[in-house]
Amino acid sequence: MFISVRRAIADSSIKDCSRAIQAREGHRSVRKIFLKHESDSGSSSKGLFDVSITHRPEVVEYYDNTWLDYRAIWLNKKNLSMHFGYWDEGTESHSDSLLNMNRELAAFAGIQPGMRILDAGCGVGGSSLWLAENFDAVVVGITLSADQVRRAQRFAEERNLADRVTFQVADYCDTGLDSGAFDVVWAVESCCHAQDKAAFLAESYRMLRPGGRLAIADGFRGSRKPSMDNELLFQRLVNSWAADDLCAIAELVELAENAGFSDVGTRDISSNVYPSIQRLSFAATLWQPLGWMLAKLRIRPSVTYDNVVGAKLVGQAFRRHLLSYATVTARRP
Template sequence: MSIPDVLKYTKQNGELDATPYIEEYNTFYQHGYESIEDRQLRQSQKAKECISSFYNLVSDFYEYGWAQSFHFAYLQKNEPLACGLLRYEYVLPWRMKVQPGSHLLDVGCGIGGPLRNIARFARCKVTGVTISPYQVARGNQLIKDSNLEEQCNIIYGDFLKLPFEDCSFDGVYAIESTCHTMLKSAVYSEAYRVLKPGCYFAGYEWCITSKYDQNNEKHRQVKFNIEEGNGLPDTATTEEVLEGLKDAGFELIDAYDLAEYLETPWYAPLSASFSWNGFRHTRLGHYVTHISVRFLEKLGIIPKGSSQVSKLLMNAARDLVEGGKLGIYTPMYFFVARKPVAG
């Protein structure tokens, strides 16, 4: 994907100015990390609508600047990002004991990069659900382009109220998506409801770690910056994740922070030290992309406000690196849980 292709959503809908979306988005974070009012607003119904618009806007940037899989990776030394992304995804059907022909649900699927990879790898069917109309359209087009229409599909829906019958799926997974709600018991309960008894729910959560100090002003600021740059209402602790799974009725099989076992830090692709092959992921790459976006915006090739989106994501990458280096933030708290047979 080339830079002139970014923000296809706004072009396709005849909306040539993304600025109003950015201005509305900024209101959810306008008072800083100390604001209880802002935090409550970010967990409201209005915020849900704003996050939908956020992903309509940023998905093309993610696809161009990262990959079609919107998540971090388990990277080995000198390994291409694409390889690490696949390994990260393939762990899920393996730990969920997925059998060929099974039907899985991807909760918060983005444009379906993991969904398509898992369908091929595990020889199964995968349905994805996302709150972003643009991601539904883009994802289903990529499924068609990949000749995977018999195995995959993406629909519009809210993971707090999934549009499926009880006991519909042989497995459910969520890759760095349920961080967009602090209602862990509620979102996990929906996964529990649509899952068949005896089957598994697995995923990766964004969490603050035990190193996070609520009394440390720098820690609070970095945490807030990450949330602002990634459309998050707040960030859960690992204990809150485990409590949410228990409250939903799951049997916990395993849970740990994968970030503690990595040969290459999870934030390495976002740092300036990453290899030339991953140039677009580096800080310099972000800067070059940002300058290019500003130039194209001035020429009228891409919508107004595109450079504001680019700046938001560039800052988000910087803050994620900072959170990773401090050891206070992880995007890969892994869990696998089972719905009891008698559930």
């Protein structure tokens, strides 16, 4: 049903838009966390690619089918980043801005060398590898997409980081990983896909050691009471990117506190992200006619055109203050 709704939205949009751990020890630590549910189940083959993820197929469909789009216009082999960039006075390029977002969130969250980090919604491993390279972190990356896991593992091997970074298919609302296993749960533009944000926060809290920190960078809803036209635009945007809805920043803060977190801090960085938004919207405007034709002729899946629709609408949503972008950190007492 969700897919049909998104396709209906895309169809209506067509009309509208016509207008400090040693590497060896770190590897053993990662494998211990990674293999917990394998030993529990008595099978050594589960946990990497064979986990059945059936409750969010639209998220897997979206990322698996739009990989080439991300690869062509957004990320490169240096950053492997699928998120928006952070621009400041020293930023010289789009590629630099993507790495800047990692730096800003790491600084805000107080990442320290040698930490154990769960990258919740790791994509193809960009942030996971960056954390390992820059903080000597031991990282476990999880995603719903087996294709992303395969790519991320290959990238880790190419960078000689497979001894400190591993990836697996898992749901960040119910990971099956050890309680208290991580110093940081890192979530860059992944919390937005959670249908139950409270469940994501509760699972993050469980996996953190006392004193551990949650670090989020994501888009947030601007208002719960926009005009009908603005709400329609907002829903077209989030549905086009395989999300149901977004929290307002204050809503996420409340949910985090209800989950048991303390010292919840937020930083609105919308102005720093807006150049990245503009770049994406401009690219989508150029690509839209061809994207529509390729989807109409079934040369490419319709979800790829949904992605173009979302990329075009995100600029409008920002300018109308329907969408903001923020970093959020919280501590498990």
